[in-house]
Amino acid sequence: xxxxxxxxxHITVSEGASLELRCNYSYGATPYLFWYVxxxxxxxxxxxxxxxxxxxxxxxxxxxxxxxxSQSSFNLRKPSVHWSDAAEYFCAVxxxxxxxxxxxxxxxxxxxxx
Amino acid sequence: GAVVSQHPSWVxxxxxxxxxxxxxxxxxxxxxxFWYRQFPKQSLMLMATSNEGSKAxxxxxxxxxxxxINHASLTLSTLTVTSAHPEDSSFYICSAxxxxxxxxxxxxxxxxxxxxxx
Numbered sequence: 001x002x003x004x005x006x007x008x009x010h011i012t013v014s015e016g017a018s019l020e021l022r023c024n025y026s027y028g029a030t031p032y033l034f035w036y037v038x039x040x041x042x043x044x045x046x047x048x049x050x051x052x053x054x055x056x057x058x059x060x061x062x063x064x065x066x067x068x069x070s071q072s073s074f075n076l077r078k079p080s081v082h083w084s085d086a087a088e089y090f091c092a093v094x095x096x097x098x099x100x101x102x103x104x105x106x107x108x109x110x111x112x113x114x
Numbered sequence: 115g116a117v118v119s120q121h122p123s124w125v126x127x128x129x130x131x132x133x134x135x136x137x138x139x140x141x142x143x144x145x146x147x148f149w150y151r152q153f154p155k156q157s158l159m160l161m162a163t164s165n166e167g168s169k170a171x172x173x174x175x176x177x178x179x180x181x182x183i184n185h186a187s188l189t190l191s192t193l194t195v196t197s198a199h200p201e202d203s204s205f206y207i208c209s210a211x212x213x214x215x216x217x218x219x220x221x222x223x224x225x226x227x228x229x230x231x232x
Contacts, residue, residue, distance in 0.1 A: 101160070
């Protein structure tokens with residue numbers, strides 16, 4: 001069975017500070033990994049994905065994530081957070097051929113202090 | 115970019131009524147659409163997958179007679195919550211994808227529908 005754990009329910013950072021959101025996964029085969037962002041009352045937007053190749057992937061809005069197979073992790077990072085980054089972030093793992101079968105983590109709420 | 119429109123964004127209705135939620139892909143043909151349910155401060159739970167022209171595939175534990183899904187065209191899927199009760203109150207999100215099968219296609223999410231049953 002596949003599963004995703006996001007250890008941090010809520011993270012607060014100051015604007016301009018760096019950010020790292022943690023994600024650990026369990027998957028029986030080669031994982032396809034995703035990070036999504038959800039603003040309040042809205043759907044999800046794909047930030048980035050990892051299928052294969054370079055383990056450091058770049059996404060939109062200045063985000064990047066690093067796949068570490070040995071640690072079963074796919075942490076999301078951003079060097080300098082902007083107030084507009086405040087949102088809910090979801091990590092997901094699943095089969096690449098069927099995006100809907102992804103399993104989502106419980107999410108991490110990011111608050112950005114001025 | 116690909117746009118998915120979900121309507122209505124918020125609905126409040128009395129217990130026992132049926133509610134229909136629409137999910138439209140505005141600028142692409144969605145071979146596959148997904149319906150999720152999200153409880154406050156929780157993750158998305160996949161309810162069902164629908165492919166255009168065929169019956170929806172429901173996830174384990176989801177009542178297919180309660181949550182009717184129709185994917186009649188490549189741009190429209192509907193979720194009908196029949197005889198809704200307060201426990202059905204939730205945030206329902208749809209997503210649409212161009213492809214099915216071996217090749218990955220991104221999901222494009224609607225903005226969700228907040229359903230409140232009184």
